[in-house]
Amino acid sequence: MGGFCLPSVLLILFTIRVSSAYSCNLQMLCPFGWESWGGSCYKLLKGRLNWHEGRLKCRELGGEMVAPSSPEENNYIVNKTTDRLWINCNDLEIEGQWDCTPADNGGYMNWNPPSEPNGRTRENCAELVPSWSGKWNDDPCSKIVHVICKGEEVKLKQWRLLASCLIGHTLREIQTSNVHACATECHYDPRCRSFNVHHFGSGERICQLNSRTRYEADRTQFVKSKKPFTCIYGER
Ligand code: GN1
Ligand code: CA
Ligand code: CA
Numbered sequence: 001m002g003g004f005c006l007p008s009v010l011l012i013l014f015t016i017r018v019s020s021a022y023s024c025n026l027q028m029l030c031p032f033g034w035e036s037w038g039g040s041c042y043k044l045l046k047g048r049l050n051w052h053e054g055r056l057k058c059r060e061l062g063g064e065m066v067a068p069s070s071p072e073e074n075n076y077i078v079n080k081t082t083d084r085l086w087i088n089c090n091d092l093e094i095e096g097q098w099d100c101t102p103a104d105n106g107g108y109m110n111w112n113p114p115s116e117p118n119g120r121t122r123e124n125c126a127e128l129v130p131s132w133s134g135k136w137n138d139d140p141c142s143k144i145v146h147v148i149c150k151g152e153e154v155k156l157k158q159w160r161l162l163a164s165c166l167i168g169h170t171l172r173e174i175q176t177s178n179v180h181a182c183a184t185e186c187h188y189d190p191r192c193r194s195f196n197v198h199h200f201g202s203g204e205r206i207c208q209l210n211s212r213t214r215y216e217a218d219r220t221q222f223v224k225s226k227k228p229f230t231c232i233y234g235e236r
Contacts, residue, residue, distance in 0.1 A: 028181035029153035031188045036153060037076055044080055045147040051125040054086045054147035062188030063151030064088060069105035077148055078134035084145040087136065089126040098126065111136045154184040158236060165196040165231035167221045169210040182207035183234050194235040
């Protein structure tokens with residue numbers, strides 16, 4: 001059993017959803033440690049970070065610090081924690097003009113009435129306050145709170161799959177349950193350019209994240225899959 005199967009098996013045991021017993025073999029739309037909701041993936045960072053550190057850390061993990069774009073998404077986030085969280089909105093550039101990232105969050109804002117935002121040039125970053133039912137407060141960007149990152153669900157059809165392996169450019173290796181999980185991990189690692197899934201006769205599968213595609217490597221390093229050892233290579 002690969003590392004990715006374990007959490008879903010535990011989930012099944014605790015929720016007695018026996019019908020999900022095959023979930024290990026199906027899609028892994030979000031990376032290990034992220035939660036799928038509404039077509040996106042979310043990860044709570046209890047790292048205690050200032051606003052700029054939170055934004056940077058989320059990018060390193062292949063996502064963005066979240067800026068809720070609807071009351072539903074705001075509620076989903078409130079229910080994940082009782083701690084205050086940075087959200088991806090600031091008025092650093094022009095005082096009073098709040099910009100959220102991504103810009104397509106539709107202009108949704110949820111300031112606590114009647115006074116927020118109230119900090120003028122002293123408070124230029126936005127936080128979500130669970131004890132205010134998820135309403136927002138402007139606060140100094142240097143304050144240390146928690147962060148939630150958001151990323152896309154990964155669709156396998158975004159990848160070209162070939163019965164080969166790229167040798168010699170492994171960034172890191174993961175024990176994996178399937179090709180989709182490996183593609184998802186690659187998508188979320190900013191350094192990953194392609195991946196290999198080695199399928200051994202024992203049933204064991206190893207996911208290798210590569211720093212190059214076959215075009216960026218030597219021709220001889222792209223090797224056709226041979227039995228009994230098989231290999232699947234994926235690139236975007
Ligand atoms: C806090 O510290 P105080 O009470 O003046 C908060 C403000 C909020 C205010 C709401 C640094 O201000 O952002 O608007 O509570 N400032 C800090 O009551 O946490
Ligand atoms: Ca301000
Ligand atoms: Ca404030």
